[in-house]
Amino acid sequence: MIRRLLFSSAAILCLLAGCADLGVRIPGMTPEQSDMITKSVSAAAKAARPVSESEEYYVGRAVAARLIGTYPLLKSRELTDYVNAVGQTVALYSDMPNTYGGYHFAILDSDEVNAFACPGGIIFITRGMLNAVQNEDELAAVLAHEVAHVNHRDGISAITKARWTEAVTIIGTEAAKAYGPRELAQLVSIFEGSIDDVFKTLVVNGYGRSQEHAADRTALDFLARAGYDPRALHNFVNRIMEEGKETGGLLKTHPATSARVEQIREALPEAAIDPTLVQRRSKRFSAAVRR
Numbered sequence: 496m497i498r499r500l501l502f503s504s505a506a507i508l509c510l511l512a513g514c515a516d517l518g519v520r521i522p523g524m525t526p527e528q529s530d531m532i533t534k535s536v537s538a539a540a541k542a543a544r545p546v547s548e549s550e551e552y553y554v555g556r557a558v559a560a561r562l563i564g565t566y567p568l569l570k571s572r573e574l575t576d577y578v579n580a581v582g583q584t585v586a587l588y589s590d591m592p593n594t595y596g597g598y599h600f601a602i603l604d605s606d607e608v609n610a611f612a613c614p615g616g617i618i619f620i621t622r623g624m625l626n627a628v629q630n631e632d633e634l635a636a637v638l639a640h641e642v643a644h645v646n647h648r649d650g651i652s653a654i655t656k657a658r659w660t661e662a663v664t665i666i667g668t669e670a671a672k673a674y675g676p677r678e679l680a681q682l683v684s685i686f687e688g689s690i691d692d693v694f695k696t697l698v699v700n701g702y703g704r705s706q707e708h709a710a711d712r713t714a715l716d717f718l719a720r721a722g723y724d725p726r727a728l729h730n731f732v733n734r735i736m737e738e739g740k741e742t743g744g745l746l747k748t749h750p751a752t753s754a755r756v757e758q759i760r761e762a763l764p765e766a767a768i769d770p771t772l773v774q775r776r777s778k779r780f781s782a783a784v785r786r
């Protein structure tokens with residue numbers, strides 16, 4: 496079992512800033528962004544405080560870039576706008592309605608039934624997932640689960656402790672901005688490795704069962720607060736479990752077991768659902784998704 500770290504990326508980004516000063520450019524970052532990181536995180540790395548939202552954003556953006564390199568983006572403005580409308584509503588009622596870079600929802604052009612939450616609030620669902628949900632409340636439930644992962648900062652916790660220890664060792668032995676080519680190469684490698692850690696957790700390994708259970712429970716609250724029917728999460732996971740056809744994608748990283756379904760059922764909050772609104776949402780869903 497890989498040991499996981501809860502607060503590691505601050506110093507890695509600090510190291511990146513050092514790299515930028517020396518002319519080493521990290522893909523996806525402008526010199527201005529690197530400068531900003533330099534100013535904001537150098538003290539933080541020494542203090543070993545929890546990773547800030549801006550630092551988490553940069554890690555999340557790199558992870559999102561890698562996901563888009565793996566699954567192409569679905570280029571439908573209308574559908575993407577619709578998924579954003581639902582996702583932003585859920586995010587607004589979450590425990591963390593604002594993040595440094597805001598929430599962004601996008602669709603990946605894949606048949607796989609899956610969803611991914613990058614650190615900081617970039618959330619993807621696949622075309623396969625859009626086809627698997629049966630109404631807007633189920634779509635909201637899937638997005639609420641992913642927003643919960645962002646709120647819990649699960650993505651950033653996937654960076655391995657060993658990698659962080661290596662970074663600390665380099666920081667400890669080298670004066671700031673005095674890295675030689677060997678140390679620079681090591682630091683770039685550590686950053687890329689950290690992105691690997693998060694990416695592999697999102698795409699291949701999934702989170703632990705307790706993180707998934709926590710995300711489900713939190714999602715139920717977000718749904719109830721936003722006026723969606725929390726039972727939609729139960730219905731969706733239950734149906735996926737009963738169909739049980741998929742061997743990869745969502746079932747791999749978000750196992751739909753009977754235990755999970757039962758835990759969701761037990762945690763269902765009381766929620767007064769307005770049937771008129773459910774009907775309106777169904778129409779909106781059909782118009783946007785089932786054209």
Ligand SMILES: [Zn+2]
Nearest residue numbers: 644707710749
């Ligand atoms: Zn999950």
